[in-house]
Every structure is written in structure tokens, then in C-alpha cells.
Amino acid sequence: MDKLLSQIYGLSPEQLKAYSAHVMLGGGSRGGPILERGKGVRVWDTEGKDYIDCTSQSWALYLGYANDAINAIIHEHIENMTHIHQGFDTKARYYLAHKLASLAPAGMNRVSFTVGGGPAIEAAMKIAFKNIQPSRDFVTLFDSYHGTTLGTMGASWISTKSIGKFFGGSRFLPLTRAFVRIPNPVTYRNPLGVDTETYIDICLTMTREIFQRGTSGKPAGVIVEPIQASAGQLILPTRYLQELRKICDEFETLLIYDEIQTFGRIGDVFAANHFGVAPDIIVLGKGLGAGLPLAAIIISDKLEGFQGDTEELHTFANPSLSMITAAKQLEMFENGVLANCREMGAYLGSQLCALCATYPEVGDVRQLGMHIGVELVDDPESKNPLEKEAGEIRKAGFRHGLILGTGGVRRNVLKIKPPLIINRSECDEILEKFTASLCDVLRK
Ligand SMILES: Cc1ncc(COP(=O)(O)O)c(C=O)c1O
Structure with missing residues (x-):
């Protein structure tokens, strides 16, 4: 490994804490783990704990972390131009x-x-x-x-x-x-x-x-x-x-x-x-x-x-490199990624809807493909937003190894937007961790 890379990968918790003072952020909900590496829908933090990422990092990692096909085409093209x-x-x-x-x-x-x-x-x-x-x-x-x-x-x-x-x-x-x-x-x-x-x-x-x-x-x-x-x-x-x-x-x-x-x-x-x-x-x-x-x-x-x-x-x-990865991704879209997105999205959507029976606080599930939002309310009639609880469920998600997004004008919508390559057992894992997080906060 390049010496500089091993130096960066080897930064101690104390160094990380000290260096964080130099980073100036203008947005984004902080408070999550420090991320170290990822593969597929999963990402690991510096403590070695793994999470399923339902944010796809700003909803942008459609093919997940370290996708083999994308990495391979990057390695080939980078020899020619960036x-x-x-x-x-x-x-x-x-x-x-x-x-x-x-x-x-x-x-x-x-x-x-x-x-x-x-x-x-x-x-x-x-x-x-x-x-x-x-x-x-x-x-x-x-x-x-x-x-x-x-x-x-x-x-x-x-x-x-x-x-x-x-x-x-x-x-x-x-x-x-x-x-x-x-x-x-x-x-x-x-x-x-x-x-x-x-x-x-x-x-x-x-x-x-x-x-x-x-x-x-x-x-x-x-x-x-x-x-x-x-x-x-x-x-x-x-x-x-x-x-x-x-x-x-x-x-x-x-x-x-x-x-x-x-x-x-x-x-x-x-x-x-x-x-x-x-x-x-x-x-x-x-x-x-x-x-x-x-x-x-x-x-x-x-x-x-x-x-x-x-x-x-x-x-x-x-950016020639990004254009090559964009083109590769479009090819992958046609070869099964979009079909998977539709199928797994519909599965997640229907299972999340089914949660309403046990958790009436799940007021609405809005899903199209892997673009999913769950709106939390105190009860289905009044539809009063559960803003604080949505934030707490996001935190509980971290404990259970699940990264959720939050949003909505009333900050009471949990967003489940994982990479489009997710499979059925990973969807089940999301559902299990999501339910556990709901239970921690809504039934404590
Ligand atoms: C719908 C929509 N439009 C525009 C933007 C801005 O894009 P960027 O953050 O790349 O400037 C975003 C980013 O979250 C978005 O979600």
C-alpha cells in the first residue's frame, strides 16, 4: 500500500478527534459514525461496526460501495485520462x-x-x-x-x-x-x-x-x-x-x-x-x-x-472518468439494475405498509422504486407529525446497524433509499432493523 494511504488509514482516534476541528461543514445531518470502508449496500465505521446504508450517501451511490464493475472500468480508463x-x-x-x-x-x-x-x-x-x-x-x-x-x-x-x-x-x-x-x-x-x-x-x-x-x-x-x-x-x-x-x-x-x-x-x-x-x-x-x-x-x-x-x-x-462510470451504469441499468430496483422497491414498500397494523404511527408509506419515505404521525386520524421520534429512530437505527435519512417539512419522514442493487435478504435485514428501531422509540 502507498505509504501515505497507510498513514491516512492508520490515523488514531485521538488524531481523528484533533483533526476534526479543521473541517468546516455547511450542512448535512452530522452525528453519525466515522466511515472507513464500504461494499455493496454495507458500510463499516472506524470501530469495525457495519451498517446497511439507506441513504446511499446523499442518495447517490446507486450501485453501492466499491462496485466491482465500476471499479474495473475506472482502473482501465484512469490509465488514459481523468x-x-x-x-x-x-x-x-x-x-x-x-x-x-x-x-x-x-x-x-x-x-x-x-x-x-x-x-x-x-x-x-x-x-x-x-x-x-x-x-x-x-x-x-x-x-x-x-x-x-x-x-x-x-x-x-x-x-x-x-x-x-x-x-x-x-x-x-x-x-x-x-x-x-x-x-x-x-x-x-x-x-x-x-x-x-x-x-x-x-x-x-x-x-x-x-x-x-x-x-x-x-x-x-x-x-x-x-x-x-x-x-x-x-x-x-x-x-x-x-x-x-x-x-x-x-x-x-x-x-x-x-x-x-x-x-x-x-x-x-x-x-x-x-x-x-x-x-x-x-x-x-x-x-x-x-x-x-x-x-x-x-x-x-x-x-x-x-x-x-x-x-x-x-x-x-x-470529467472523463465520471462520464465513463455514468455510461457503464446506464448499461447496468438496462441489464437488470432497474428491474431489481422496481422489484425490491415494491417489496420494501409493501412490507413497510404492513407495519401500519402494529405501528399506527406509520401514517403513510410513499414508494416508487427505491425512492421511499415513511411518514410518522401520532395517530392516523389527527396525522400530527412525530418529529422528535423520527430523529430518535434515526439514532436507534445507528445502534441497530442501519443508516436512515430523515426529512420532510415537518422533519417526521424517514427515508429509505438504499443502493438499487440491494437483494431480498438485505431488504429483510432493513425491515428487521427498522422495526427494532421503531420499537425502541415508540414502545419504550
Ligand atoms: C432535488 C434536488 N435538486 C438539487 C439538489 C442540489 O444538488 P447538489 O447538492 O449536487 O448541488 C439536490 C441535492 O440534494 C436535490 O435533492
């Missing part, structure tokens, strides 16, 4: 762009690559501004999350509602703009207490009103996560997306899908294809590079794309 300037073409970039275009909805054929999810949303915003003129505003849904760059912060979660607690509060306001918000069609609990179909109609009516009277001229685009992940794993109804598409056409604004979390994880490459409603721009990130950094936008043939005059230029926007 970083290439955006201005030079490579076979890897041609191949991946072609592959993504061939899988995307018809008429979406141009791909621009970039360095991360937030910058990819901003790339989509630039395309929207270029094509919809004059325009000033972007519209997004209540409780959406689209990144923490200065350009996307205002579109994210509760930033427009809360000065102080999130996203640096007012300190970033000089360069952060609030986005115009439209109501999200929540199916589990809506503020008016009406049935879901009626609430969808109300959301759509309000959206029309806001487009007419709540924006400064024509909005450049509406940015939508087909499954609102941070908001609490809210799966948008197909009818809502169909009608939103019509509203965007009527008001001549662009429909932009943030597919950063749904890509592949829902058991289909693109949410646009799954829901059968095509947007004008699709944004990808997170799992796109099979664990290596990569993000992209795919745009409709109807739109004017980027020009080569430095409208969109990033040092690391042509």
Missing part, C-alpha cells in the same frame, strides 16, 4: 451525451454537462432566460429543494419562509432571490382537509392565478421535482403534471424537471418517461456518475442552447 477541459471533445462525452439523448423523451437531444446539482439547475435557468424573454421570475413548488448555490437557495425548501434558521438567513439575501411559489399537491395531508382530487384542482387553479397575477411578467420557467424528496418524498400525481404542462404551454413558459433524485432510483431512467409528461428541460445530478461527480441538463430541440461564448464554462465540466 480531467479534460470542457473545450476538448472526447469519445466518452460523445457516447454519454448520445446515450442520454436516446433514453430521454422524444425531441430532447442536447446535453450540457456540469459539476453538480445546484450548478445544473442554474444551467437550466440560464437556458430558460435565453429562451423566454423578457422574463424575470422562476416559479417553484412549496417546500421544494433545488440546491444551495446563491442562484438556487431561494428555490430551496423553507428559505423563503425563514430568516435566520436556514441557509444563512438574511445574510445571503443580497445575491439570493425568492422564487415565486405555487402550492404543491400533497396527497397525504393538505391544509384544506379536502379530498386529493379536489386539492389538485385547487393547486392548479391557484397556479393559473399566480401566473396571471403573482409574477413580474412571464416567468422564465417552473422548476419541479417529480417527487419532492426533501419536502417528504411527495410523489406528484400524474394528472397534476399533465395539467401543469398545459399551464406552462398556455403561459408560454418552460417546464423544467429537477430529476436529480428520481433519475434511475424510481426504476425508470427518466421521471418524464415514467409519468408520460415531457418537460422542456431535464436536470440530472447525484447518481448520474455512479458515485463520481457529474451533473447535466438535457434540453428540448425547440430551445436555443448554449453558445460557445462563455455562457456556461466550468473547469470540471468534462
Whole structure:
């Protein structure tokens, strides 16, 4: 082993404690173990304890830790190239762009690559501004999350509602703009207490009103996560997306899908294809590079794309290694990974639903592929959120060797989003550990 690597791997608990003072974090729920190595769906900490990872590390390690096929292709390709300037073409970039275009909805054929999810949303915003003129505003849904760059912060979660607690509060306001918000069609609990179909109609009516009277001229685009992940794993109804598409056409604004979390994880490459409603721009990130950094936008043939005059230029926007791993992963998607994701996701979903019989606190299970959220409430009638308990269950999960995510506007949603390669006995292990964690907290 390289001497430096053995020095790093050999850092003592005292050194780790001392060095941690130098690490400055701007987010993420800390308090978990220090991770040392992983394989498949499992990761080990520095104490040698193992965990099944239901977060896939920011939901991005679709093929799990240290995937053999991905590692092999990395080793081969790394002998040839890693970083290439955006201005030079490579076979890897041609191949991946072609592959993504061939899988995307018809008429979406141009791909621009970039360095991360937030910058990819901003790339989509630039395309929207270029094509919809004059325009000033972007519209997004209540409780959406689209990144923490200065350009996307205002579109994210509760930033427009809360000065102080999130996203640096007012300190970033000089360069952060609030986005115009439209109501999200929540199916589990809506503020008016009406049935879901009626609430969808109300959301759509309000959206029309806001487009007419709540924006400064024509909005450049509406940015939508087909499954609102941070908001609490809210799966948008197909009818809502169909009608939103019509509203965007009527008001001549662009429909932009943030597919950063749904890509592949829902058991289909693109949410646009799954829901059968095509947007004008699709944004990808997170799992796109099979664990290596990569993000992209795919745009409709109807739109004017980027020009080569430095409208969109990033040092690391042509990462050859990530493009090779992304292409390999797409091949693996077709050779069983997505089918497994659909099958194991449905199994996990049905078993989690069955937990409601013993734990009425399991108020709702929302599942599409391996995109799963469990909403905890005090009882199924009142649906009062169990925020504190959700945090405690996450901690109990660590004790049982299970890494869970938490989220939702009320912080009462547990997220179960493991790598897509998970098998049946690993699903059973998740269910067993999850139930034990529920029992520790809810039946103590
Ligand atoms: C739906 C969605 N959009 C955008 C982002 C931002 O991506 P990144 O963290 O790569 O900037 C995220 C990240 O969590 C996300 O979940």
C-alpha cells in the first residue's frame, strides 16, 4: 500500500478527534459514525461496526460501495485520462451525451454537462432566460429543494419562509432571490382537509392565478421535482403534471424537471418517461456518475442552447472518468439494475405498509422504486407529525446497524433509499432493523 494511504488509514482516534476541528461543514445531518470502508449496500465505521446504508450517501451511490464493475472500468480508463477541459471533445462525452439523448423523451437531444446539482439547475435557468424573454421570475413548488448555490437557495425548501434558521438567513439575501411559489399537491395531508382530487384542482387553479397575477411578467420557467424528496418524498400525481404542462404551454413558459433524485432510483431512467409528461428541460445530478461527480441538463430541440461564448464554462465540466462510470451504469441499468430496483422497491414498500397494523404511527408509506419515505404521525386520524421520534429512530437505527435519512417539512419522514442493487435478504435485514428501531422509540 502507498505509504501515505497507510498513514491516512492508520490515523488514531485521538488524531481523528484533533483533526476534526479543521473541517468546516455547511450542512448535512452530522452525528453519525466515522466511515472507513464500504461494499455493496454495507458500510463499516472506524470501530469495525457495519451498517446497511439507506441513504446511499446523499442518495447517490446507486450501485453501492466499491462496485466491482465500476471499479474495473475506472482502473482501465484512469490509465488514459481523468480531467479534460470542457473545450476538448472526447469519445466518452460523445457516447454519454448520445446515450442520454436516446433514453430521454422524444425531441430532447442536447446535453450540457456540469459539476453538480445546484450548478445544473442554474444551467437550466440560464437556458430558460435565453429562451423566454423578457422574463424575470422562476416559479417553484412549496417546500421544494433545488440546491444551495446563491442562484438556487431561494428555490430551496423553507428559505423563503425563514430568516435566520436556514441557509444563512438574511445574510445571503443580497445575491439570493425568492422564487415565486405555487402550492404543491400533497396527497397525504393538505391544509384544506379536502379530498386529493379536489386539492389538485385547487393547486392548479391557484397556479393559473399566480401566473396571471403573482409574477413580474412571464416567468422564465417552473422548476419541479417529480417527487419532492426533501419536502417528504411527495410523489406528484400524474394528472397534476399533465395539467401543469398545459399551464406552462398556455403561459408560454418552460417546464423544467429537477430529476436529480428520481433519475434511475424510481426504476425508470427518466421521471418524464415514467409519468408520460415531457418537460422542456431535464436536470440530472447525484447518481448520474455512479458515485463520481457529474451533473447535466438535457434540453428540448425547440430551445436555443448554449453558445460557445462563455455562457456556461466550468473547469470540471468534462470529467472523463465520471462520464465513463455514468455510461457503464446506464448499461447496468438496462441489464437488470432497474428491474431489481422496481422489484425490491415494491417489496420494501409493501412490507413497510404492513407495519401500519402494529405501528399506527406509520401514517403513510410513499414508494416508487427505491425512492421511499415513511411518514410518522401520532395517530392516523389527527396525522400530527412525530418529529422528535423520527430523529430518535434515526439514532436507534445507528445502534441497530442501519443508516436512515430523515426529512420532510415537518422533519417526521424517514427515508429509505438504499443502493438499487440491494437483494431480498438485505431488504429483510432493513425491515428487521427498522422495526427494532421503531420499537425502541415508540414502545419504550
Ligand atoms: C432535488 C434536488 N435538486 C438539487 C439538489 C442540489 O444538488 P447538489 O447538492 O449536487 O448541488 C439536490 C441535492 O440534494 C436535490 O435533492
